[in-house]
Amino acid sequence: MADSSAQEAESHYFTHEPAPKDLKANTTLAREFIARHAAGGRRVVLVTSGGTTVPLETQTVRYIDNFSAGTRGATSAENFLANGYAVMFLHRQFSLLPYSRHYSHNTRSFLDFMEERDGQVVVGAQHQDEMRGVLRQYAAVKRENTLLILSYVTITEYLWNLREVAKLMRPLGPTAMFYLAAAVSDFFVPQDRMVEHKIQSNEEFLGAEAGATTKPPAARTEGKSLIIDLEPVPKFLKQLVDGWAPEAMIVSFKLETDPALLVKKAQYSLNKYAHHLVIGNLLTTRKWEVVFVSEMDGEKWIRVPPNRRTKSFSGVQSLVGAADPLAKQDGFKVDESMAADGTVPQGEPAQEIESVIIPEIEKMHTKLIDRALTRGGA
Numbered sequence: 001m002a003d004s005s006a007q008e009a010e011s012h013y014f015t016h017e018p019a020p021k022d023l024k025a026n027t028t029l030a031r032e033f034i035a036r037h038a039a040g041g042r043r044v045v046l047v048t049s050g051g052t053t054v055p056l057e058t059q060t061v062r063y064i065d066n067f068s069a070g071t072r073g074a075t076s077a078e079n080f081l082a083n084g085y086a087v088m089f090l091h092r093q094f095s096l097l098p099y100s101r102h103y104s105h106n107t108r109s110f111l112d113f114m115e116e117r118d119g120q121v122v123v124g125a126q127h128q129d130e131m132r133g134v135l136r137q138y139a140a141v142k143r144e145n146t147l148l149i150l151s152y153v154t155i156t157e158y159l160w161n162l163r164e165v166a167k168l169m170r171p172l173g174p175t176a177m178f179y180l181a182a183a184v185s186d187f188f189v190p191q192d193r194m195v196e197h198k199i200q201s202n203e204e205f206l207g208a209e210a211g212a213t214t215k216p217p218a219a220r221t222e223g224k225s226l227i228i229d230l231e232p233v234p235k236f237l238k239q240l241v242d243g244w245a246p247e248a249m250i251v252s253f254k255l256e257t258d259p260a261l262l263v264k265k266a267q268y269s270l271n272k273y274a275h276h277l278v279i280g281n282l283l284t285t286r287k288w289e290v291v292f293v294s295e296m297d298g299e300k301w302i303r304v305p306p307n308r309r310t311k312s313f314s315g316v317q318s319l320v321g322a323a324d325p326l327a328k329q330d331g332f333k334v335d336e337s338m339a340a341d342g343t344v345p346q347g348e349p350a351q352e353i354e355s356v357i358i359p360e361i362e363k364m365h366t367k368l369i370d371r372a373l374t375r376g377g378a
């Protein structure tokens with residue numbers, strides 16, 4: 001059961017922060033998607049991806065953003081699809097998308113993959129194999145209708161979508177999963193403290209921006225300075241676990257920059273919210289290593305080999321678990337981040353770490369479903 005202070009915080013937030021205009025369209029799509037895959041017996045995962053924004057003005061010119069390109073979410077979505085899941089991909093508008101991510105947001109344009117041959121525009125010979133592989137996966141997903149793409153921009157749009165889709169997923173019971181990779185704002189400007197118009201920087205026009213707020217604006221100019229006084233976003237993970245989706249598997253992420261804090265903070269989150277898995281990652285090493293913290297398996301590091309240029313890690317295969325003998329041979333710190341001694345790999349890893357993360361999560365999900373079935377059948 002959700003506690004009453006969390007319920008009050010939820011009720012206050014959703015009463016005061018208006019729902020996004022496309023919420024109804026999104027929930028209609030989600031309802032139909034969930035019903036179809038529930039009938040087909042497929043597991044459904046909601047993947048959240050990208051950063052949420054905090055607008056400072058109602059007619060938004062300025063906003064605070066959260067770090068995330070959407071790589072973790074988009075790559076994970078592809079791996080969930082490859083492992084048989086139906087995926088609802090709730091992402092920050094214009095952040096990376098599954099499959100197209102291979103050809104977007106790069107220093108290279110998609111046009112660099114094309115060439116003209118006998119008057120026809122075709123994919124360059126050197127890209128044929130890779131693009132054929134991506135295209136076949138994408139075509140299969142479209143054919144089977146296993147990917148639903150939904151988007152948000154602001155923290156409030158994100159939370160409204162998360163709550164409504166979570167409630168729709170409730171009938172799926174333990175076969176549903178939430179994989180919360182989005183970088184969610186911890187502080188925001190409530191609607192009743194937001195100015196309508198662009199905040200002015202020119203002293204001649206100060207005060208002209210004060211719009212419809214009944215309270216002192218959270219973001220305003222005083223003299224030549226911009227003052228921003230944000231309020232905390234309620235921790236909705238609590239509501240998700242206890243109220244919106246109590247039977248689903250819930251995976252949250254913990255992003256830190258200090259290696260000494262990562263496991264402690266992940267453990268703290270697991271204890272506080274009592275969900276199934278916290279995946280800890282550091283900003284600098286997140287493509288090469290993550291740590292799983294769960295009641296089921298304790299603390300478990302997952303690593304992939306860096307590229308060949310990083311000499312000290314050459315020849316290492318992907319590693320799962322603290323007790324892997326390879327890890328010791330190759331100088332991995334088995335129970336702490338590689339960043340603890342200042343080692344930060346450069347370039348790209350030789351293998352995407354999500355291709356190791358998702359099968360591990362799938363195994364945990366199977367165990368949780370089996371446990372629920374045993375309980376239900378007993």
Ligand code: PMT
Nearest residue numbers: 068069070071072180181183184233235236237252253255
């Ligand atoms: O996209 P990339 O560039 O690949 O980067 C991926 C990533 C580093 C952003 C991703 O792997 C990651 O760590 N995402 C979570 C970042 C984050 O928001 O961490 P947090 O410590 O602020 O929040 C922890 C958890 O609490 C999150 O799962 C979030 O869903 C939840 N939360 C956060 C704020 C809030 N008000 N309510 C919440 O429930």
